Amino acid sequence: xxxxxxxxxxxxxxxxxxxxxxxxxxxxxxxxxxxxxxxxxxxxxxxxxxxxxxxxxxxxxxxxxxxxxxxxxxxxxxxxxxxxxxxxxxxxxxxxxxxxxxxxxxxxx
Numbered sequence: 001x002x003x004x005x006x007x008x009x010x011x012x013x014x015x016x017x018x019x020x021x022x023x024x025x026x027x028x029x030x031x032x033x034x035x036x037x038x039x040x041x042x043x044x045x046x047x048x049x050x051x052x053x054x055x056x057x058x059x060x061x062x063x064x065x066x067x068x069x070x071x072x073x074x075x076x077x078x079x080x081x082x083x084x085x086x087x088x089x090x091x092x093x094x095x096x097x098x099x100x101x102x103x104x105x106x107x108x109x
Contacts, residue, residue, distance in 0.1 A: 001036045002104050008041035011087050019060045022090025029094050038069040045072040
């Protein structure tokens with residue numbers, strides 16, 4: 001199943017731990033597209049950090065947090081990825097994900 005990987009700190013939640021505007025809508029849209037959702041964070045390197053991520057998402061209305069893959073983010077100076085999308089907002093992220101998902105489906109035919 002195709003996946004979308006989302007950084008937790010600074011993308012999914014702001015520096016105060018508040019889920020960013022549009023994030024839940026985006027997570028639900030990605031789920032409707034049939035995508036696996038991977039949330040990654042250095043916090044997920046420890047069980048208590050992973051649990052905090054799950055609790056934050058559940059408290060904010062994403063009840064399917066048990067279906068998420070929560071992965072540790074490797075520590076690095078910079079992340080270089082050919083499939084990266086610069087996060088500027090959730091509406092843009094949804095559009096980019098829809099385009100990537102459509103392209104993925106076309107290539108598989």
